[in-house]
Amino acid sequence: MSPIFIIGDIHGHYDRLLILLRDAGLIRSNLVWCGADATVCFVGDYVNRGEKGITVMDYIISLELQVQHLEGGGKIIPLLGNHEVVLLAAQRFGNRHDPNIGKSFYDDWRELGAENDLREMTPEHIAWLTHLPAMVLLRNRLVLHADAPFYLQYGTSIEGVNQRFETLMRSYDPLVFSNWLRDFAGHLAFWGEDGTHQAREFLRVFGGTQIIHGHTTIQTMTEQQPDYILSPLVYAENLCVNVDGAVGHGGKGFVYRLPDD
Numbered sequence: 001m002s003p004i005f006i007i008g009d010i011h012g013h014y015d016r017l018l019i020l021l022r023d024a025g026l027i028r029s030n031l032v033w034c035g036a037d038a039t040v041c042f043v044g045d046y047v048n049r050g051e052k053g054i055t056v057m058d059y060i061i062s063l064e065l066q067v068q069h070l071e072g073g074g075k076i077i078p079l080l081g082n083h084e085v086v087l088l089a090a091q092r093f094g095n096r097h098d099p100n101i102g103k104s105f106y107d108d109w110r111e112l113g114a115e116n117d118l119r120e121m122t123p124e125h126i127a128w129l130t131h132l133p134a135m136v137l138l139r140n141r142l143v144l145h146a147d148a149p150f151y152l153q154y155g156t157s158i159e160g161v162n163q164r165f166e167t168l169m170r171s172y173d174p175l176v177f178s179n180w181l182r183d184f185a186g187h188l189a190f191w192g193e194d195g196t197h198q199a200r201e202f203l204r205v206f207g208g209t210q211i212i213h214g215h216t217t218i219q220t221m222t223e224q225q226p227d228y229i230l231s232p233l234v235y236a237e238n239l240c241v242n243v244d245g246a247v248g249h250g251g252k253g254f255v256y257r258l259p260d261d
């Protein structure tokens with residue numbers, strides 16, 4: 001069975017991404033793919049916090065191209081995170097007012113964004129982001145970016161939510177983006193007793209036996225220091241796996257290999 005790896009929020013920490021991929025045996029020191037038939041799923045949030053968000057995106061795109069040219073090669077599955085939407089909104093709407101947060105889209109992005117990311121984002125990057133799925137089912141795990149409840153309101157199937165995201169990405173209405181960003185910024189939907197019910201509902205609607213997500217650092221749930229977070233957090237009666245190793249907050253991060261079941 002070919003291995004499946006999940007990688008959490010990288011947030012512009014390109015050097016850390018390379019270390020993680022190299023240590024997992026997926027790339028060589030010259031950045032060339034050596035993961036054979038492995039699948040690597042990135043859960044989104046490539047940009048903001050760190051300085052090299054566009055470089056992170058460019059490298060994931062290059063990995064996609066590399067594996068496409070290999071016979072029987074691997075698979076790269078990048079999901080869309082809310083920070084990509086924050087960056088895009090800053091470029092698309094700039095100083096327009098975001099009514100849900102009471103400041104401009106640019107000012108919202110600038111709090112965590114790296115100036116060069118906005119400068120370096122090309123129409124090709126936007127086209128690539130536009131097609132990224134919101135969620136995917138891998139070996140019966142439902143993988144999505146955020147532990148936020150809104151997915152249930154955005155569709156009743158994986159395909160439906162992915163289609164809705166693509167439609168939203170193409171919108172030039174600031175209010176549409178404002179509401180989407182508000183919903184996408186939800187956290188801890190699967191935490192606590194009510195959260196376990198919510199997780200069951202997600203799995204009933206979208207399928208799968210377990211949810212894998214990033215978006216909320218494991219530190220937020222366990223109060224561990226980022227340096228000590230070196231493995232995923234399994235919670236909600238084993239229904240959820242958090243893979244956000246707080247790389248954006250100085251954590252080393254980790255690569256989560258799915259059990260071969």
Ligand SMILES: [Mn+2]
Nearest residue numbers: 045081082215
């Ligand atoms: Mn996020």
